[in-house]
Amino acid sequence: xxxxxxxxxxxxxWQWFACYLTSGTHLAFYWSFGVVLxxxxxxAPSALLFGFGGALAARSHVAPVRVLGKTYIAMVRGVPDIxxxxxxxxxxxxxxxxxxxxxxxxxxxQPVRRGAEFAVCAQAKVPLSNAPAWVHDIYSFGxxxxxxxxxxxxxxxNTLYGAMRTVPRAQLETAEAYGMSRRQVVRRILLPQxxxxxxxxxxxxxxxxxxxxxxxxxxxxxxxxxxxxxxxGSKTSIYAYPxxxxxxxxxxxxxxxxxxxxxxxxxxxxxxxRRLSRGQATAAGExxxxxxx
Amino acid sequence: xMKLPLALAALTLAAAPALAQNVVRLGSEGAYPxxxxxxxxxxxxxxxxxxxxxxxxRAQLTCEWVITDWDxxxxxxxxGNFDAILAGMNITDERRxxxxxxxxxxxxxxxxxAALEEDADIENGVVAVQVSxxxxxxxxxxxxxxxEFATPDETVAAVRNGEADAVFADRxxxxxxxxxxxxxxxxxxxxxQLGEGIGIGLRQSDEELRETFNTAIASMxxxxxxxxxxxxxxxxxxxxxx
Numbered sequence: 001x002x003x004x005x006x007x008x009x010x011x012x013x014w015q016w017f018a019c020y021l022t023s024g025t026h027l028a029f030y031w032s033f034g035v036v037l038x039x040x041x042x043x044a045p046s047a048l049l050f051g052f053g054g055a056l057a058a059r060s061h062v063a064p065v066r067v068l069g070k071t072y073i074a075m076v077r078g079v080p081d082i083x084x085x086x087x088x089x090x091x092x093x094x095x096x097x098x099x100x101x102x103x104x105x106x107x108x109x110q111p112v113r114r115g116a117e118f119a120v121c122a123q124a125k126v127p128l129s130n131a132p133a134w135v136h137d138i139y140s141f142g143x144x145x146x147x148x149x150x151x152x153x154x155x156x157x158n159t160l161y162g163a164m165r166t167v168p169r170a171q172l173e174t175a176e177a178y179g180m181s182r183r184q185v186v187r188r189i190l191l192p193q194x195x196x197x198x199x200x201x202x203x204x205x206x207x208x209x210x211x212x213x214x215x216x217x218x219x220x221x222x223x224x225x226x227x228x229x230x231x232x233g234s235k236t237s238i239y240a241y242p243x244x245x246x247x248x249x250x251x252x253x254x255x256x257x258x259x260x261x262x263x264x265x266x267x268x269x270x271x272x273x274r275r276l277s278r279g280q281a282t283a284a285g286e287x288x289x290x291x292x293x
Numbered sequence: 294x295m296k297l298p299l300a301l302a303a304l305t306l307a308a309a310p311a312l313a314q315n316v317v318r319l320g321s322e323g324a325y326p327x328x329x330x331x332x333x334x335x336x337x338x339x340x341x342x343x344x345x346x347x348x349x350x351r352a353q354l355t356c357e358w359v360i361t362d363w364d365x366x367x368x369x370x371x372x373g374n375f376d377a378i379l380a381g382m383n384i385t386d387e388r389r390x391x392x393x394x395x396x397x398x399x400x401x402x403x404x405x406x407a408a409l410e411e412d413a414d415i416e417n418g419v420v421a422v423q424v425s426x427x428x429x430x431x432x433x434x435x436x437x438x439x440x441e442f443a444t445p446d447e448t449v450a451a452v453r454n455g456e457a458d459a460v461f462a463d464r465x466x467x468x469x470x471x472x473x474x475x476x477x478x479x480x481x482x483x484x485x486q487l488g489e490g491i492g493i494g495l496r497q498s499d500e501e502l503r504e505t506f507n508t509a510i511a512s513m514x515x516x517x518x519x520x521x522x523x524x525x526x527x528x529x530x531x532x533x534x535x
Contacts, residue, residue: 024335094372110498116371116391117496122315125373130316133357220361220369230324230331233446234453236469238326240333245450 008240020241029227033257035141036213036223043148043209048202050153055160069157076154084151085215089143093126100124137221144219152209159201163194168281196276196285203269210261228254316355317502318375319345323360324444325466327526328381328491331360340526341379344398347518351509364424364443367391370494376502377495381463383427383488393497395506397490398513399523400532404428406481407467408452408459415482418458421448427487428461452478465527 005019057069097120105121175189216223232247277284323331332338349356359375384394406415422429424441451457471478513519520533
């Protein structure tokens, strides 16, 4: 990074630290914070989408759709997250490869499963083994994202399902009395009003999602926890910057990062809550109305 | 969201018209200096990096490195996420039941105990090892209490913290740690010979790749380049091939 970094062993302390903290591995460490933020930024809306689909399906008037929605919610909620995080990426990956195997190598005679091995033909590998490393990285990130969206989607579905049922029945009946169709009632009355009931649950979910991101590490993605452990471990002189066991400081930095992230989130949710309470038939809405009057 | 992997798959397929050149993906841990470690430039480095690159060059293979946890390195191989393991993995009969091995590229290596005190109790005390290693199976058979960790570095840290009485690992991994500890660490007890040397782990169905690597390893043994490499990374006292 800096021109004076060529021989770190001879540097005075501050320069040594300047070089150390800008080494290639540290840049990867800083980058991994971005990866975690990106995962949260993508997983939250996808989970919300899954949740929305699940909630609408669970209260559908068509029986098979309702069963599907309720099964999704019950199944994901009833299985430990870690099992799902381990299961979903492997299932999707092997499912895809199995599919590609049948499309691309129909003449293949050997079985795909041989003892412990899962062997598809080279053309069926997802991604192909000659794909550049970043494709592999994005692929595994994509699998992790799907796992997060599936798991948190089920929780969101339950929250939204509850919120939809909490919207005062009288409001919906009034809308029907005005001659709105069932779809119109959902779109104009139910959906805009349910958010205030869903928000406490959703904000909880958001917090849990943030705190669940170290699971990325479990899926083989080199996230901040991986780097904190890797960089903090004691280093012999085979490394350019030998040092003792500094894991405490690295984990402390990760801890502060998560605290900051959840602290900022809390502030945002508070404001959002106030905003959505405006004009609502809830205690908070009533307080706002009185304060304005 | 479910479409993402499919779209990605389509993208990768479109980007690679034909398998003009098959890439052999080599899996390593990147946490076991001097065998394999991530250097400060965020590149895989060490004995096995240099060896793997040299073997691929001799065998005229295009190779790419993949870093993965030690814990899941064998399942990842059998699931086809990479094609070979070069991660200081000792050849043992237990592992042979799941994967196959190339010829050894190091002589049977010595494992040693290191501790903070000369008289540390390695027979009945607490001994830290990395999980799923030959050292772990060995300690399990002694009277010592087994304390397993996911990474090699954590096993050493456990002794420093007083959590364990001693660490048991490949001698070549412990030598730099003991030497640079300024007297904090000492070797305790006798060295133990475990395994049949370190080899490349391969899928049992990959006979062809095994033969390719065996030929390359044999040629490196023959012209002495492998011994040079061993001495470069493990010092002049390291065991070499005759």
